[in-house]
Amino acid sequence: MTKAKNTGLFILLIIQAALIVYLYRPGQGAPPPATLLFSGLRPETVTSFTITDNTGKTISLAKIKQAWIVGPDGYPGDNDKINNLVRRIAGLKSSRLVSRTRGSHSRLKVGDELFNRKIVLSGPDRKKVVTFFLGTAPSARTIYLRRAGEDDVYEVGGLSIWKLQTDKESWWQRKYVAVKNADLQSLTLTNHGKIISLQRDAKENWQLAGTPADRKLDRNRVTKLLNSVCRISISGYEGKNFAPQDKAIATITYKTRDKTFKLRIWPKNNKANEQVIKNSQSRFYARLEPYILQDTLELKKSDLLLKLKQPSTQPPAAAKKKGGPAPAQ
Structure with a gap:
């Protein structure tokens, strides 16, 4: 009797073990596919x-x-x-x-x-x-x-x-001006009546209008200028009925292979520490922080040219006497 009972318990344990293996087989607890x-x-x-x-x-x-x-x-x-x-x-x-x-x-x-x-x-x-x-x-x-x-x-x-x-x-789209430097064919900055005009020549090199014959263009300075005016991000837009009270102090004219547009710039609002600009391609006036265009507005034509080499102020070295130094006595 005891032997038969033990055999029955043994069989029950085997069945339980098999059930556990089945229920917890690999992948059974994985979540359904997303x-x-x-x-x-x-x-x-x-x-x-x-x-x-x-x-x-x-x-x-x-x-x-x-x-x-x-x-x-x-x-x-x-x-x-x-x-x-x-x-x-x-x-x-x-x-x-x-x-x-x-x-x-x-x-x-x-x-x-x-x-x-x-x-x-x-x-x-x-x-x-x-x-x-x-x-x-x-x-x-x-x-x-x-x-x-x-x-x-x-x-x-x-x-x-x-x-x-x-x-x-x-x-809002914060990129108010976005022009690839390679697409730009000319750039003209008019600031308080002074004009700085850059044009690409037949070899795609930049030339500054009115450059004296003895001066050369500072290519690095030109690249810095283009980088600052070809990608302008704003802090916000003015309302659709906004109209500035002052006159624009500067205008940048961009000419690419397929279009020409202008960016007008108004004086800095010292109270709000912002500056109003208007892209001719946009319906809206925009605001930006004044430092973004500060260097551009302070730019002079001479800043785009390499500095002239200054003549040496040191006297020429004394010529050696012919025949070399006299023998020691």
Whole structure:
């Protein structure tokens, strides 16, 4: 009897061991493969983008002829930043399903009324393509997301509410002048009636108009000038109805292979420590910090020329006497 009982227990142990091996076999505890949350979203079809924060404030971005504009006034948008964000949303994946209950939406702040961010992407004719909500962040790299019309809540990475602000300044294009040096054919600076004009010659070398025959162009100084005026970033835009009270003190005229435009510059506002500029290609006046163009406005034509070699002030060395020194006595 005892022998039969022991045999039965032994068989039971073997069955339990086999069950444990089966349940905990390699790969059994691995999470399900990550899948796209917005599989039907094609970034190139998105033509508008709205963000609403938890206070109800909304910012609208719209794409017109492949260029993004910000808000109802149509400020230039940062195309790279916005396009990268749309592509990131289209590529969102999650392998972690946090909740499937509607009651969790308010707690996780992904509800229809209680949320941290509501994002709406639309296509042509304002037809909604994707709507979703972002809630609290369980970690520094992840955030809760719920697609509109669904109860499921996911934990995703790659998005942050701090990068989805509702102020227009966060989405402005700050590059106000962007010209490649190699494309520039001429540059003319008019400052208080004085003109500095640079032109490329047939060999693509820069020449300064009015250079004396005995002077040569300082190529390094010219390159420094071009770098400072061909890439100008601003601190902000003025309103669409803004008009400066003073007259412009300087104008820079750019001529490339396919276009010509001007940048007008106004006096520094000492109170605000800013300077107003206006690109003829833009609808908007802009503001920048005065130091950005300070060297350009103080530039003289002679600064672009190599310094003349000064004649030596030392007397010529005494000529040696013919025949060498006299023999010692």
